[in-house]
Amino acid sequence: MGSTLAAALIRSGHDPADLVLSDRVSARAEQVAAQHGTRHDAPAAAAGAADVVVLAVKPQDMAALVAEIRDQVRPDALVVSIAAGITTEFLERRLPEGTSVVRVMPNTPALVDQGMSAMSPGRHCTPEQVERARALMAHVGRVVVLDEGHQDAVTAISGSGPSYIFYVVEAMIEAGVLLGLPRDTSTELVVQTLYGAATMIRETGTHPTVLREQVSSPGGTSVAALRALEDHKVRAAFLTAMEAAARRSHELSPREE
Incomplete structure (x- = not known):
């Protein structure tokens, strides 16, 4: 750094x-x-x-x-x-x-x-x-x-955050390959989708929930995918993961004599 x-x-x-x-x-x-x-x-x-x-x-x-x-x-x-x-x-x-x-x-x-x-x-x-x-x-x-009291939370969200994003991107690329796409094509699709979605959040200022709902047509493919994510408690897993990261950040801080 x-x-x-x-x-x-x-x-x-x-x-x-x-x-x-x-x-x-x-x-x-x-x-x-x-x-x-x-x-x-x-x-x-x-x-x-x-x-x-x-x-x-x-x-x-x-x-x-x-x-x-x-x-x-x-x-x-x-x-x-x-x-x-x-x-x-x-x-x-x-x-x-x-x-x-x-x-x-x-x-x-x-x-x-x-x-x-x-x-x-x-x-x-x-x-x-x-x-x-x-x-x-x-x-x-x-x-x-x-x-400074927020620094453990910062470590969990943005400090360690890139690792979560890379983890999700890796999973999405593998899903594309599983569905028959060439790996380079799957990679390009996923990376540009991530970049575009992040740009939309930043430039529109619209809440992510609203943006997600705009993509999720009733009875459509996105709703089916999101239902599967909810069934597997992915949202809860992310919350638990970031709590674990914040807790570990606190544990790693040197204790004063």
Whole structure:
């Protein structure tokens, strides 16, 4: 995700020389920096040179990283964390007193600049810093700002959401093949149908229930299919699945000592 964000910033016109990339594996940092034309440095040095520090590591690696960079973070720096489950309090307790922290949950469509990011500011963020973080994440898609108490729900809905969509698309493609379509044709039909349906929701502003009813002619094929989905409790399964994801997100958050 860090590499994705760097690439998006450069595409939008930012000077690669203004970006410093880092990784605990120096060869990896050198490789990614060469790919984007940016500078690279050790984590502590990179943090010390930045007015915005983006922490894009696995949750289990966050405590060690913060311990490594904490003495180098500038007093006026904005720290943006995109590590799942890491709270602003967790970071604020480990960074210098008064450090401004923003927690962000992005998702993988950021790779094609169609991501959905939900961000929550910590105790010390000013409105200007919140806007700066929002503008940063806007380079890879849409952004909402909300209370941090909603982040487990965000993880369940948009953070993990692409996996549910891919799961449904995979099933629909397989159904097309089962019904005799060539796989490439089935794939094109399903992907464009998904894209078109999502575009209709966004551009018309019409509630999905209304759009579904417009497709479902009495006694028709869509009604027959939807009846089968209801018989198999697909709606209830989705609700249960997302509750499970939110619960797991909460479990993965590191507990404070």
